[in-house]
Amino acid sequence: MIPVDAFDLKMLAALQNDGRLTNQQLADAVGLSASQCSRRRMRLEEEKVISGYHADLSSDALGFNVIAFIQVTLATHSPDNAKKFRTLVQRVDEVQEAYSLTGDADYVLKAVLRDLKGLSDLVNNVLMPHQSVAHVRSSIVLDRLKETSRLPLKSALA
Amino acid sequence: MIPVDAFDLKMLAALQNDGRLTNQQLADAVGLSASQCSRRRMRLEEEKVISGYHADLSSDALGFNVIAFIQVTLATHSPDNAKKFRTLVQRVDEVQEAYSLTGDADYVLKAVLRDLKGLSDLVNNVLMPHQSVAHVRSSIVLDRLKETSRLPLKSALA
DNA sequence: TTTGCGACGCAAGGTGCATGCAAATTCGGA
DNA sequence: TCCGAATTTGCATGCACCTTGCGTCGCAAA
Numbered sequence: 001m002i003p004v005d006a007f008d009l010k011m012l013a014a015l016q017n018d019g020r021l022t023n024q025q026l027a028d029a030v031g032l033s034a035s036q037c038s039r040r041r042m043r044l045e046e047e048k049v050i051s052g053y054h055a056d057l058s059s060d061a062l063g064f065n066v067i068a069f070i071q072v073t074l075a076t077h078s079p080d081n082a083k084k085f086r087t088l089v090q091r092v093d094e095v096q097e098a099y100s101l102t103g104d105a106d107y108v109l110k111a112v113l114r115d116l117k118g119l120s121d122l123v124n125n126v127l128m129p130h131q132s133v134a135h136v137r138s139s140i141v142l143d144r145l146k147e148t149s150r151l152p153l154k155s156a157l158a
Numbered sequence: 159m160i161p162v163d164a165f166d167l168k169m170l171a172a173l174q175n176d177g178r179l180t181n182q183q184l185a186d187a188v189g190l191s192a193s194q195c196s197r198r199r200m201r202l203e204e205e206k207v208i209s210g211y212h213a214d215l216s217s218d219a220l221g222f223n224v225i226a227f228i229q230v231t232l233a234t235h236s237p238d239n240a241k242k243f244r245t246l247v248q249r250v251d252e253v254q255e256a257y258s259l260t261g262d263a264d265y266v267l268k269a270v271l272r273d274l275k276g277l278s279d280l281v282n283n284v285l286m287p288h289q290s291v292a293h294v295r296s297s298i299v300l301d302r303l304k305e306t307s308r309l310p311l312k313s314a315l316a
Numbered sequence: 317t318t319t320g321c322g323a324c325g326c327a328a329g330g331t332g333c334a335t336g337c338a339a340a341t342t343c344g345g346a
Numbered sequence: 347t348c349c350g351a352a353t354t355t356g357c358a359t360g361c362a363c364c365t366t367g368c369g370t371c372g373c374a375a376a
Contacts, residue, residue, distance in 0.1 A: 004220070012220075015213035019177045022332065033356050038334060052214045055173035057309050061207045062162070062170075064309055069259060069266065089303050093310035098303035101227060108227065108297075112309060139266075145247050145256035149307060151215050151222055151270060152251035181364065191325050196365060 004049065007032060008040060009153055012049070015041075016150045019053040059112060066113040067141040071105035072127065075134040085132040094122055105137070116140075162207065165190060166198060167311055170207070173199075174308045177211040217270060224271040225299035229263035230285065233292040243290040252280055263295070274298075 004012075010030040014021055023034040023041070030037070044050045059067075074081055089098045089109065097110040113119045119138065127136050162170075168188040172179055181192040181199065188195070202208045217225075232239055247256045247267065255268040271277045277296065285294050 012213070012215055016215060017212070019211035019213040023334090024332070034332080035334075035357080036355060038332095039354090042334090047219065048216055049219045050213050051216045053177035054175070054212060054214055054307065055170070055177045055208050056210045056212055056307065057170055057174060057311075058206055058209045059309055061205070062309060062311070067257070069257075086303055093308070093312065095304060096307060097305050099225070099227075099299045100301040100303065101297040101299055103297040107303070139259040139261040141257045141259055143258040145244055145258065145265070146253060147255050149212065149214065149254060150251070151217060151220060153215075153220070154251065180362090182362090192363085193326080193365070194324065197323090200365095 004044075008044060008049075011037065011040060012044070013153045015050065016153070063114055064112045065115055066119055067144070068111050068113065068119050068138050069141070070109040070111060070123065070127070070136060070138045072107040072109060072133060073135040074106045074132055077106075081132045085130070088126075088130055088132065092122070092126060094118070162202075166202060166207075169195065169198060170202070171311045173208065174311070221272055222270045224273055224277055225302070226269050226271065226277050226296050227299070228267040228269060228281065228285070228294060228296045230265040230267060230291055231293040232264045232290055235264075239290045243288070246284075246288055246290065250280070250284060252276070 007030055011026055014026055014029045021029070023037040026032075026037040026041070027034040032040075041050070059065075072085070074085060085107070089095050089107075094111045094113055095109050096112055098107060100107050111119070111122055113122065119140070123136055123138055127133050165188055169184055172184060172187045179187070181195040184190075184195040184199070185192040190198075199208070217223075230243070232243060243265070247253050247265075252269045252271055253267050254270055256265060258265050269277070269280055271280065277298070281294055281296055285291050
């Protein structure tokens with residue numbers, strides 16, 4: 001597959017923690033020169049091992065007070081219907097994540113909203129009325145114990 | 159609360175998309191000078207509206223082929239037990255997200271693993287044997303329709 | 317109107333980045 | 347074991363970028 005050695009892994013781990021690390025800081029962290037870090041980083045970006053860099057914003061500070069998981073059952077399992085639902089999900093910014101899962105429901109969505117009215121709007125005015133959707137059940141997040149997107153790289157040597 | 163004006167929102171939106179934007183690029187995007195972008199960005203970081211920057215790594219490219227949602231029921235609801243579970247979750251790198259929810263289960267975890275054996279290990283050798291845990295039910299992700307951490311800022315003027 | 321304060325753009329000095337280059341290292345075949 | 351080719355590395359350099367000081371502008375209160 002894509003060549004990723006121990007240096008790359010250290011760099012990836014460091015960049016997962018701080019995406020604005022200087023090549024020099026990276027160099028100090030992994031034990032290479034800055035120029036090498038620059039080259040390797042460009043390669044990793046080129047190969048899409050690093051798919052992007054993002055600022056992490058505080059949902060609390062910005063007034064997003066409600067997070068919800070929404071289990072969705074489709075009206076039919078036709079490919080056409082699935083595609084319509086997919087497009088819907090892509091379009092709605094409040095939906096951060098969407099997965100199809102084994103188990104009871106067809107899909108699970110994670111949504112971020114300003115308040116409970118926002119959730120109500122999403123469920124009752126966006127999801128429920130959509131032709132592809134049959135049934136919706138939402139659970140509100142009471143407490144966030146952990147929330148990261150870091151991969152457990154310690155176990156990874158490709 | 160924290161003062162965030164239209165310029166700030168534009169900057170935040172831009173930095174959500176690309177966390178390595180230059181102050182000058184930011185300036186072009188929002189219609190300010192680079193120096194002002196620098197100052198405002200520092201302020202937003204200071205105030206923790208921007209909580210950090212992270213490289214986004216491709217789980218596929220790095221061989222993490224299994225994502226699972228794990229519903230956990232605690233043995234008892236004592237504060238002591240909850241704290242033990244909290245610590246466990248924090249320690250296990252494979253668990254990316256953990257929430258307590260309204261509804262059936264006490265907690266939902268999102269875990270990233272190399273393969274099904276990894277999931278099995280996590281469930282049977284880490285979660286199940288832990289004294290705080292009574293019951294575990296896991297669902298495997300079949301398809302990822304959407305996966306982002308962007309906040310829907312269009313609705314946000316604090 | 318005047319005064320004070322905050323936000324602005326500009327300019328300059330310092331810092332970081334990317335590429336050329338030569339030395340060092342690795343690897344396979346004889 | 348030895349040698350040569352290919353890859354990887356560190357260093358140097360020219361260029362872009364970042365940050366801070368400074369003077370200006372606009373607005374709000376007196």
